[in-house]
Amino acid sequence: MPQINLLQAVNSALDTAMAHDPRVICLGQDIGQFGGVFRATSKLQEKYGKQRCFNTPITEQGIVGFSIGLAAQGSIAVAEIQFADYIFPAFDQIVNEAAKFRYRSGDQFNCGGLTIRTPYGGGIAGGLYHSQSPEAYFCHTPGLKVVIPSTAYQAKGLLLSAIRDPDPVIFFEPKAIYRAEVGEVPDDDYEIPLGVAEVVTEGADITLVGWGAQMHQLHRAAKMALQDGISCEVIDLRTLLPWDLETVAASVNKTGRLIISHEAPRTGGFAGEISAAVQEQCFLSLESPIMRVAGMDTPFPLVFEKEYLPDYLKVYEAIKQSVNF
């Protein structure tokens, strides 16, 4: 099996989807001949023509609105928003339109063919506006699905599922590990089901939950903890909406402890939702308070990016605190 990086896996998924279904259309800023600023859509215009893979003007609300219409018409629209930081002009189209399209029409119309891909997260010295993790805003919107891969294998399988899913999906791509994350990815078509978490490492003492680029910090912290004799169960959520409470609760009932970690600011972050739901399910199994290791409640900084981010050392310290509670 070929070894490719996460970015190439995204490209492979788009290529596979377009090859298998002529209704699949990719659109976004600079995604045509140039192949996107990160090259996720490299060679797609060359292969499938300008009608199916094209540049758009710089208008996020236009890109998403247009894609909703395309999907409602019967196409499979895969829109790229160049950076998740710039998704906000399209917020109304996503939250008020895409998310409610099926519901408000009584299932007469839907835009389930819509997938919005967007690179998110810090770690690239991008400062305020090339670093944000806005997933929680969208997790608060019934009707959307929110998916975030952490490996090349996941990126292809989850993106193919997202594109073919009958509901609109926002697919956040961890750009910090676009090239660093390399793994075996089949050339073939395959899907990873949405809404199902993956227990990446089994453990007995504490559960660590995360997604996207943050998984690397969790794995590293888990290795350090193992040196101290603490066995961590590491769970990659993969889909944030709807999320797999069953898997997480089963793990917490076993370990009695939980840490959730994300790059986004702590207040109102998705860890809060997970924490609340888990304590409802696992109250009597808990040995210590559920902890959140998250970004600080500041705009995403530039020079202090390293200090701001919830890195493996912060996770490691939280593990020790939880175990020694």
Next chain:
Amino acid sequence: MTAKSKQTDVLRFTETTDLTIPTLRILDADGKLRKNAHEPVIDKATALKIYENMAYIRVLDERMLAAQRQGRLSFYLTCTGEEASVVGSIAGFKSHDMVMSQYREQAALRYRGFSSEQFMNQLLSNDLDFGKGRQMPIHYGSHELNYMTISSPLATQIPQAAGYAYGQKLAGKDACTICYFGDGAASEGDFHAGLNMAAVSNCPVVFVVRNNGYAISTPTSEQFAGDGIAPRGIGYGISSIRVDGNDILAVYAASVEARRLALQTNAPVIIETMSYRLGAHSTSDDPSSYRNADEEEIWRQKDPILRMKKWLLDKGWWSDQQDHQLKTQYKKEILDALKSQEKRPSPPLSDLITDVYKTPPLHLRQQYTELLNHIAKYPDHYLPNPNNSGHQSALTQVN
């Protein structure tokens, strides 16, 4: 590519007055063909269908306004004064063209064949409402009639219409999209986004802007400084026309041509219909606080239905007796439909969680079960509508 710009030695700013768009008018105020104007090709059947639809909507609006005042509807919104803008335009399209409207275009839906019962089902949120009782009155939609379900946020349908039309083009269908909105919506970002996307991506979509003078209470003089909406189309590279929105023949002729242009050139077209919102914005609005009756009276004299009627009478295609009969018949049809459809039950409670996603996910099903268990404890509190069989059947599921 930018249009080739001529070079000049003169320092001169282009003034806004350098581009003013004229208004196409075919019928004068008395319904007579204007000198030098060309009457569009229109057969008697089409002309009568147009007229009957306008008359129907006027009666529907009057009756529903009254029903809202009586407390039988929670909300309503009339099209009064703008019937020709809507019916004249929809008549220029084919039934397989998609309609993406704002909210004041019920006449277009009627033209496609929406029945009085179907209007009532939506307005009353009963079990036969296609929207399953989820949206406020007037948010119609019909898959069968190619009429996209209305959503309240303004202008969102504009970029969507561009995308829909692009899909129609790729599918190789001889179909386009007609997209309605008002002068107020044209201030939204989605207007600019949608027009630009439509022009750049060569989408066969016709934008019909109803310039009716007001956005709720805000007059157009406080909405924009330029010459209305049509010139903006030119800025985006879109063929644009302005018509007298109370002149049915002008609206119809422009619409037939706009459809032809859109499909033949695979490009968007804009029609700006100049009219006046004779009624309030909605039943929650009172125009007497922001405009005077004299102004309204001037426009009442320009009634588009009356103008078309005069033209029909002159042609010998219509009579006063037929007119009277028709209106009486519509009034009865609508009141009968109101009476029968308001007896119908609400949609089933289970519709609360369906269609959020194609299949309700686990957490939604759990929340629904929690709700049913709660309702079972306080059934009287949650059963305000005695016709509501939905709750009863839902409760049986739990017990």
